[in-house]
Amino acid sequence: MLEKAVPRIVDADQRRRELTEAVWRVIRRDGVAAASVRAVAREAGTSMGALRHWFGTQDELLHFAMTLVMERARTRAEAAAAAGGPLVPRLLRVLEETLPLDEERRAETEVWLALTARALVDPQLAGLRDRSSAELHAFCVDVVRVLVAEGAARPDLDVDLEGERLYAVLDGLAVHAVTRPSVLPPDRVREVLATHLAALGATR
Amino acid sequence: MLEKAVPRIVDADQRRRELTEAVWRVIRRDGVAAASVRAVAREAGTSMGALRHWFGTQDELLHFAMTLVMERARTRAEAAAAAGGPLVPRLLRVLEETLPLDEERRAETEVWLALTARALVDPQLAGLRDRSSAELHAFCVDVVRVLVAEGAARPDLDVDLEGERLYAVLDGLAVHAVTRPSVLPPDRVREVLATHLAALGATR
DNA sequence: GGCAAGGTAGCACAGTCGTGCTAGAAAAGG
DNA sequence: CCTTTTCTAGCACGACTGTGCTACCTTGCC
Known part of the structure; x- marks a missing residue:
C-alpha cells in the first residue's frame, strides 16, 4: 500500500519542462503539424517510449x-x-x-x-x-x-x-x-x- | 499551334473557388492539419485526381x-x-x-x-x-x-x-x-x- | 544480495499522408 | 464518324503517423 522503494528520483515536473521545450523548438522550426511524437523525441534526444512515459498522449504534449x-x-x-x-x-x-x-x-x-x-x-x-x-x-x-x-x-x-x-x-x-x-x-x-x-x- | 478544340468549358477560376471553399470548410471543422488532399476531395464531393488537376500540390491549395x-x-x-x-x-x-x-x-x-x-x-x-x-x-x-x-x-x-x-x-x-x-x-x-x-x- | 519500481528504448500495427501515374469519360472541332 | 483536349477517377508507392506493447536498464530500499 505504502510505497516501498523510491528509485531514481527524477523531478517529474522538471523533466516534463525539458521535454516541453523540445516541443517548442519543433513547433517553432517546423510548425505544430510537425510536432509528432517521433520528431519531439528526436529533438529531445530521447526515445518515443520515454516521451510517452511522461505524456501519455500527443494531445497531452501540446496541452502541457x-x-x-x-x-x-x-x-x-x-x-x-x-x-x-x-x-x-x-x-x-x-x-x-x-x-x-x-x-x-x-x-x-x-x-x-x-x-x-x-x-x-x-x-x-x-x-x-x-x-x-x-x-x-x-x-x-x-x-x-x-x-x-x-x-x-x-x-x-x-x-x-x-x-x-x-x-x-x-x-x-x-x-x-x-x-x-x-x-x-x-x-x-x-x-x-x-x-x-x-x-x-x-x-x- | 492554335488550339483546335475547346471542349468542356469549365470556368477554371470558378471551379477553383468552389474547391477552395471546401478547403475552408475542412479547415474550420478539423483544422489546417486535417486539410489533406483526400479530406478536401471528400468534402468537395470529388476525387483526388480532379483536385490535383486544379491544384498541382497541397501547398498550392492552401496558398489559394x-x-x-x-x-x-x-x-x-x-x-x-x-x-x-x-x-x-x-x-x-x-x-x-x-x-x-x-x-x-x-x-x-x-x-x-x-x-x-x-x-x-x-x-x-x-x-x-x-x-x-x-x-x-x-x-x-x-x-x-x-x-x-x-x-x-x-x-x-x-x-x-x-x-x-x-x-x-x-x-x-x-x-x-x-x-x-x-x-x-x-x-x-x-x-x-x-x-x-x-x-x-x-x-x- | 534480491527485488520492486521508475524510467528508457524501440518494435509492431493499422492507418493516413502527398504525389506520380495510368485510364477513361465528356465535349467540341474536323 | 474520329480526333483532340479537358476533366475526372483512383490505384500504387514509400514515407510518416499515434499508440499498444514488451523488454531492458538503473536506482534505492529491504
Missing part, C-alpha cells in the same frame, strides 16, 4: 506546451508587478511581459499563436486558452481601473470597454511583432503600447 | 485558400469605401469588413488565423501574408491621415504610430472575436473599434 507558455508569462508578469517604481512604467513593464520583445518571449508567442490557431478545433486546448485569455482580459480591465483611480487616465472612461481595447492592442501587437518583425521591432512595439496607455490619460 | 480570404475582404472593403455617407462611419464600415462580424467573415477570419499561424513556418504562405498585412497596415495609416486632414482627429498625432496602433486594435479584435465570441459579440467589437476612432479625435 500551452500551459508552460502561460505559466512562464504569468511568472514574469508577477515579478514585474512586484517591482517598485512609478505606476505607469511599471504597468507597462508588466504588460510587456506578454509581448515578444526578446528571443525567449518571441518563442513563447510563436508557440502561443500556433496553439491558439489549433485551439479553434481542439476543445482541450480551447479550454486552456479560454482560461488564459479571461485572466489577461481581467488584468487589462484592472490596469485601466487603476489608471483611472490614480488619475493617470481620464475619469470618464468606460473601464470595461477600455480594458477590452487595451487587450486588443496587446494581442494585436503580439501577432504583428511575430509576423512582421522587420516592420515592428521591439522598441517600436514598446512605443505603440506606451502611446496607448498615455492616450488613456490625454485630456489636453 | 489564403488568397481567396484576402481577395474577398478587399472586395468588400472597396465596396464599403465607395459607398456614400459621412466620413467616420464610412471608414468604420470599411475597417469592419476585415472583422468576423457575421458568419461569412467569421469563416474567413478563422481560416486567416489558421493560415497565419502556419505561415510562421511556411515561406510561401509568409510571402502572401506579408503582402496582405503591408496593404492593411498602409490602409490604417491612411485612415489616420484622412481623419487628421478632415479634422476628425487631433492634428498633433504621429500618423505612422497611430496607424500601427489602429492596425493592432483591428487584428487584436479579429483574434479575440474569433477565440472569445461569447465575451466579444459583433456589436461589442463594433463598439470597441468605434471607441478607438473616436478617441483619436478626443480633445475635450
